[in-house]
Amino acid sequence: DTEVTQTPKHLVMGMTNKKSLKCEQHMGHRAMYWYKQKAKKPPELMFVYSYEKLSINESVPSRFSPECPNSSLLNLHLHALQPEDSALYLCASTENEKLFFGSGTQLSVL
Amino acid sequence: SQQGEEDPQALSIQEGENATMNCSYKTSINNLQWYRQNSGRGLVHLILIRSNEREKHSGRLRVTLDTSKKSSSLLITASRAADTASYFCAPPSRGFKTIFGAGTRLFVKA
Numbered sequence: 001d002t003e004v005t006q007t008p009k010h011l012v013m014g015m016t017n018k019k020s021l022k023c024e025q026h027m028g029h030r031a032m033y034w035y036k037q038k039a040k041k042p043p044e045l046m047f048v049y050s051y052e053k054l055s056i057n058e059s060v061p062s063r064f065s066p067e068c069p070n071s072s073l074l075n076l077h078l079h080a081l082q083p084e085d086s087a088l089y090l091c092a093s094t095e096n097e098k099l100f101f102g103s104g105t106q107l108s109v110l
Numbered sequence: 111s112q113q114g115e116e117d118p119q120a121l122s123i124q125e126g127e128n129a130t131m132n133c134s135y136k137t138s139i140n141n142l143q144w145y146r147q148n149s150g151r152g153l154v155h156l157i158l159i160r161s162n163e164r165e166k167h168s169g170r171l172r173v174t175l176d177t178s179k180k181s182s183s184l185l186i187t188a189s190r191a192a193d194t195a196s197y198f199c200a201p202p203s204r205g206f207k208t209i210f211g212a213g214t215r216l217f218v219k220a
Contacts, residue, residue, distance in 0.1 A: 004152070031206045042198060042210040043153065056207055090152055097141060099200075099208055101152030 006091050006102035014110055015081060021105045023074040023091030029100070031055075032074045034066060035090040037104075043090055049074060081109045112136050113209040114182075114199035122217045129186045131214040133199030134179075142175060142182050143200045147213075153198065156184075191220045 004025045013019050023032065031050045035043035048056035049068040063085075065077040074091055086109045091102045114133040123129050133142070141160045145153040159166045159175045159182065166173045172185040186193055196213040 006152075033206070033208075040215075042213050045207065045209060048206045050206055088150065092152075094206060094208075097202060098143065098155045098158060099145070099153065100155065103152045104150070106150065 004091055004093055004100050004102035006089075006105050008105060009103065010106045010108075012108045012110060013078065013081065015083070017081075018077070018079045020078065021076040021089055021091075021107075023076075023102055024072055025093045025100070026072055027093060027095065027100065028071075029093035029095045030071060031094045032068065033090075033092040033094070033099070034074070034076050035092065037088045037090060039087075047076075078107075081107075083109050085109050112201055114142070114201050114211045116197065116199055116211050116214045118214060119212060120215045120217070122219065123189055125189060125191055125218055125220050127189055127218075129189050129193070129216055129218070131184050131197055131216070133182045133184070133201075133211070135182075135199075135201040136180065137201075139177070139201045141202060143202075144171075144173060144182075144184050145198045145200060145210075147196045147198065149195070153210075156197075186216075189216075189218045191218050194218045 007022045034046040037043040046060045047066045052068045063080050067075040088104045090104045092099045117132045143158045144156045147153045159173050170187045175182045198210045198213040
């Protein structure tokens with residue numbers, strides 16, 4: 001299995017909702033990432049987990065809460081988001097310096 | 111951490127023509143990678159070139175690296191409409207921190 005799987009593919013939520021994005025990989029990669037990408041912009045790094053521990057947090061607001069329950073799973077919990085948080089959220093894992101990306105979750109915050 | 115800076119920002123060519131995009135970076139590297147992103151999708155790893163390599167080929171892709179000029183180029187030969195995408199270079203950063211530049215948006219007209 002050489003895939004990074006993200007669910008859901010699309011998500012619409014209100015500003016008072018709580019939702020979670022999920023990411024799964026079974027390639028044995030020990031580092032996993034969350035990126036945020038606005039339209040026509042490059043992906044922006046949010047978080048990096050290495051060996052299931054948070055190793056990088058790029059000063060992301062606390063309304064985004066990452067979680068790594070085990071070496072194959074990465075979640076991003078969302079609460080009280082703002083309309084400007086609408087974006088494509090990409091998960092990735094890494095091996096031998098190469099990043100493997102999922103197809104992303106397109107998030108719309110109303 | 112460092113990011114690559116791609117040039118041009120946008121490129122429009124006819125099918126069958128070659129497309130060349132460039133990347134510059136600031137500090138010494140041991141490798142550099144190129145990624146492709148189709149609209150609204152995750153990034154796909156294209157090629158990794160190491161600092162002791164000057165040129166590398168993969169199918170219709172040719173990547174060069176000039177460490178003295180801190181620059182790399184990606185050439186796509188005999189372009190196809192399916193090559194329409196954004197292309198990003200990614201020099202490595204410390205730890206697992208991969209930062210992407212603005213990218214080159216390639217449009218191949220059929």
